[in-house]
Amino acid sequence: MKITVKLFGPHKEKLKKDSIFLSLSDNSNISDLILNLNQFEPGFKENIKSYAIAVNLIYQDKDFKLHDGDEVAIIPPVSGG
Amino acid sequence: MIVITENIIKIEEYINESNDSSSGSLLIFCGTTRDNNLGKSVDYLEYESYVDMAKLKLKEIADFSISKWSLNNLKIIHRIGKIEISEISLLIIASSSHRNESFRAIEYIVSELKKSVPIWKKEYYTDGESWIGSPDNPN
Numbered sequence: 001m002k003i004t005v006k007l008f009g010p011h012k013e014k015l016k017k018d019s020i021f022l023s024l025s026d027n028s029n030i031s032d033l034i035l036n037l038n039q040f041e042p043g044f045k046e047n048i049k050s051y052a053i054a055v056n057l058i059y060q061d062k063d064f065k066l067h068d069g070d071e072v073a074i075i076p077p078v079s080g081g
Numbered sequence: 082m083i084v085i086t087e088n089i090i091k092i093e094e095y096i097n098e099s100n101d102s103s104s105g106s107l108l109i110f111c112g113t114t115r116d117n118n119l120g121k122s123v124d125y126l127e128y129e130s131y132v133d134m135a136k137l138k139l140k141e142i143a144d145f146s147i148s149k150w151s152l153n154n155l156k157i158i159h160r161i162g163k164i165e166i167s168e169i170s171l172l173i174i175a176s177s178s179h180r181n182e183s184f185r186a187i188e189y190i191v192s193e194l195k196k197s198v199p200i201w202k203k204e205y206y207t208d209g210e211s212w213i214g215s216p217d218n219p220n
Contacts, residue, residue, distance in 0.1 A: 008131055009201035010212040057134040073131055077214035080159060080200030081112045081171050081191060
């Protein structure tokens with residue numbers, strides 16, 4: 001399945017890109033996606049501990065199952081206001 | 082009303098339509114950009130947002146607040162993009178029958194916004210820049 005990963009703030013700046021397109025095997029969940037993203041950012045699975053993850057605009061846990069066409073957002077600590 | 086905008090926030094554009102005859106309290110909160118943080122002199126700020134999700138989260142917060150504190154009217158306006166010092170980055174206008182409800186609602190809204198709404202702030206100094214919320218520059 002095809003997944004779009006959106007990056008924001010300091011994370012986007014660090015990777016110098018605002019999105020990543022991944023192909024994952026069926027039945028993948030967010031934990032699988034995190035492992036896959038490690039190829040773009042060594043150490044990502046450690047850094048992700050301070051980030052949240054949203055799928056199709058809703059915060060989700062790491063065992064959340066992904067589906068073809070999902071938009072996954074990696075959310076660094078927010079600082080609005 | 083939820084608005085995320087790159088335009089300068091002008092209170093007068095929102096205040097007139099916020100008043101209503103059933104309210105005895107019309108409370109306005111402005112978050113403004115300050116020229117210093119953690120001992121550093123700040124030149125200006127930039128805000129970035131995951132706009133679609135930010136609007137959704139703000140609507141959740143607004144709906145909860147309207148219900149819990151029986152607000153008659155609520156507007157949340159957040160600016161993004163480059164913001165000069167002393168400009169308004171956040172405007173909240175809440176009206177209710179009595180003042181306590183508006184005060185409590187606005188305190189809750191600001192607190193929740195800073196916890197869950199995907200908006201990021203970056204400070205620019207004369208000698209560098211820093212994202213707020215990073216381990217060396219907490220929110």
